[in-house]
Amino acid sequence: MSALGHAAPGRIGLLREELAKLSAFLRRDLLIAWSYRLAFVSEWSGLALQAVMFYFVGRLVDPSVLPTYGGSQATYMEFVAVGIAMSAFVQLALSRVGTGLRAEQVQGTLESLLMTPTSPSTIQLGTVFYDLLYIPLRTAVFLVLTALAFGLHFDSGGFLPALTVLLAFIPFVWGLGVANAGFILTFRRGGGISGLVVTLLTLFSGAFFPLELLPQWGQHAARLNPIAIAIEGMREPLLGGSGWDGVAGELLVLVPLSALSLAIGLLAFRAALRREKRRGSLGLY
């Protein structure tokens, strides 16, 4: 048997071991999250209050300025609910992914994790695994509850295509978050720059207002913005009932962008980790 033949089963075994460790991270973070029940309630209350605020803002907005989806006119609340959900998703995911390892560093647990026979990439993924499951779930629950509370009409046939767009978008945000984690690992503070990037991307995303209100150059820029692509990709099936046909174009763009973002993010993170080990400053915060 070739050397490669020997190595392959070992690698598969290693991969299985690493994947099994993710459930340990998940259980740990569930227990920690449960210990902060008040924070959990506050977070959901804040999101609900934001939705109420946009409901009243929506009463000032002339629906004719809003784009149509599938030939029908959406209300502002229907329009913005998807935007709120997605921008909250991006902000929360970027923040949690970016600061997950930083939190380990500040708690003093990072070196203890690195002393275990666990791949740095598994550690990185493990620290955000709970959030990667919780935040999309939270986004979906928010949309359903908002629809019930404010009488919004979402096309039930659009949920699966919209969910697929969301899933295709997750690696993009994850990649940005991992790159941000590497940045924070290196410079100890990264909130400023990542916050600026997220604000810029959100501004040109059409989350809270139609992209047509932007100047011409802004509309062109928005066409390249993955957040705008993802939001439109969710509005089309949910508000216009476009089904899978309405999201095919968005998926074709999002999937390679997400793959690129994740690959660059992981490379940047590994480079940052190597640098910290070389410098011997992993334990510093």
Added chain:
Amino acid sequence: MSFESAVAILGLQAPLEGLSVHAAEAIATPVGRDATPGAATPAIDARRVARSFGSRRALVEVSLAVAAGEIHALLGPNGAGKTTLLRVLGGLMAPDSGLVTVLGADATRSLRSHRARIGLVPSGDRSFYLRISGLENLVFFARLYGLRRRAATERANEVLAAVGLEAEARLPVGEFSHGMQKRLSVARALLTRPSVLLVDEATHDLDPHAARVVRELVREISAGGAAVVWATQRIDEIRGLAQNVTLLRAGEVRYTGSVVKFAARVRVTRHVLRLRSRAGSTAPSLFLLRQLLAPVATVEPAVDDPELFVVSVRDDCSLGDALAQLTGDGVDVLSCRELQSEIEEAFVQLTGDEPTG
């Protein structure tokens, strides 16, 4: 995505040929167990290790060899380079130059299969998740060592019992005392039955009882065949614990060898004597003592007790000469002890620092 691609993305390394790749197997068969103290290949072998932080040299050509079953004390004042050396040995920090071999493998490559065999008891409290229980913390780390949930829980309960924390197992770690957290650190290191144990200031700030418990636990691990590096600045604890000692000062090795030889390097010349005049049953005057002992020693008063004096014997005389002089001239010697142990004296002579602890 193929397994190969996923492996590449996750950054997994291929196993070394001939070495077990599964953590559980690694835990079950630590390589250091086979070695015996004094064996040809030490469990830890660091040669001419250098490490700088900017212009500050933290380690200068440091060499260290620790056999399986040996407790090797790493002694030195603050900033001597003890923690830096432990981090290099643990693969948490790359040296600028030098060779570091732990359990036969290059520590700078930080092989996953080897990390399962290396335990670390870090200094300080901050190495656990404070919101969850000690048991859940240990189960989490055990699972990162590759144990399945049930086995991880069983092992966590075993090691909690071993360190005497079974009653507090379900308390959040945030409610643990300093000593309990330190014992929990030792328990975590025990999870893997390590072949190499790196202990950083484990008894710093612990009360004497808690410190003794931690030392006993480490001694048991060593008796099981593990090579232990025990970094400390508490000189008093290395006697009876460590077989060998390496003394660091400003990143340089000032001494390496057996604790017995380390202590034998110096002759203790300063003693604290409790003295009383035989005639009046009162403390003799300093003036009188200096007159009596002038040919053999110098005398200084000790702090806060009129009967205590520090007697420094001259190089060409012995303590017996001084005692004979005193008792012959009507001064009773009620007690006599070394001002500092010979280990402390050696520390002072080699580093120029007064010891702590």
